[in-house]
Amino acid sequence: MSAIAAALGLLFSGTVAWFSVSAMRQQLEQNRRYQAGRVTFWYVITEGGYGTVVVNRSLDSVPDLNLDFHVYKVATSLRRHSASIGLGTLPPCTRLTFPPGSFFEALTSTGEFRVPKDTTPDDIRFTDTDGRSWVRNEASLRGDPRNGTSDGQVASYATAEVHPHREA
Structure with a gap:
């Protein structure tokens, strides 16, 4: 039972980390294009x-x-x-x-x-x-x-x- 809970926790942490990295990349791209977009x-x-x-x-x-x-x-x-x-x-x-x-x-x-x-x-x-x-x-x-x-x-x-x- 604890192995299943640990696996779910790891999966949840991985998903949160992936979304966090994705949002950070998107923000970086927006910053990179800031002046050019104007x-x-x-x-x-x-x-x-x-x-x-x-x-x-x-x-x-x-x-x-x-x-x-x-x-x-x-x-x-x-x-x-x-x-x-x-x-x-x-x-x-x-x-x-x-x-x-x-x-x-x-x-x-x-x-x-x-x-x-x-x-x-x-x-x-x-x-x-x-x-x-x-x-x-x-x-x-x-x-x-x-x-x-x-x-x-x-x-x-x-x-x-x-x-x-x-x-x-």
Whole structure:
């Protein structure tokens, strides 16, 4: 009888420990995604076309913010390529509004790429204050599988000054 009671006690203790570890893992994941979950972007439709809004709602700066675009090379118009515009550090509690056409010149200035006049980013890449890389698109937030390296696609990096309307 005491062996059965001991076995039930052990089973109960194991179950409680498993749920405790599970809750702790879930809390750890929430903490890990805390800042990244507060950095986002969306599109706005205006008379001039599509604009883009990028927001950092966290209390910490977001270093190394990049806007990623799918572009087509003029010479090989059927093959899609990637281009990125680096914005540097996004201060805390900041909203950037890019009117339609903001990225066109930066992406086409070399004559290498072809994009619509009101092109918008497909995703944003950034690093949180803990040094983890993230990618956000319209549908999801995920850790950056590239961690700063190419994922096999041809990548070109446009360096340009883009002047958003900054709202604090």
